[in-house]
Amino acid sequence: MRLPNGNDEAREPGAEAGRSVTLKLFASLGRYLPAGSVDSSVQVALAAEENTALDLLRRFQVPLTTGSVVMVNGSRLNSEQRAGEALRDGDVVAIMNWTEEGGFGG
Helix, strand or coil: CCCCCCCCCCCCCCEEEEEEEEEEECHHHHHHCCCCCECCEEEEEEECCCCEHHHHHHHCCCCCCCCEEEEECCEEECHHHHHHCECCCCCEEEEEEECCCCCEEC
16 A cells, blocks of 8 residues: 555665654554554654654654644654654654544544
């Protein structure tokens, strides 16, 4: 299955060996995960130029809305942190969207 962004694998050319994170996308955001993802998550090797949560979300073309909740290792990131805090090997990046109905959705 091909992703909306044209990717069909978690590891892309230019991925830096040894540096990886777990990407978790919940509800309808799961459609942006590559084929072979299990339980809404996938282990992703980071490319050399991918340093932040925002870099990772751009790679998979995950849309962020005003209701998006982005977490790294269980801590919620604000928009400045998404673009500025460096990811470390082994981090868990999770994204969900808060809906107008008051719950999490896609």
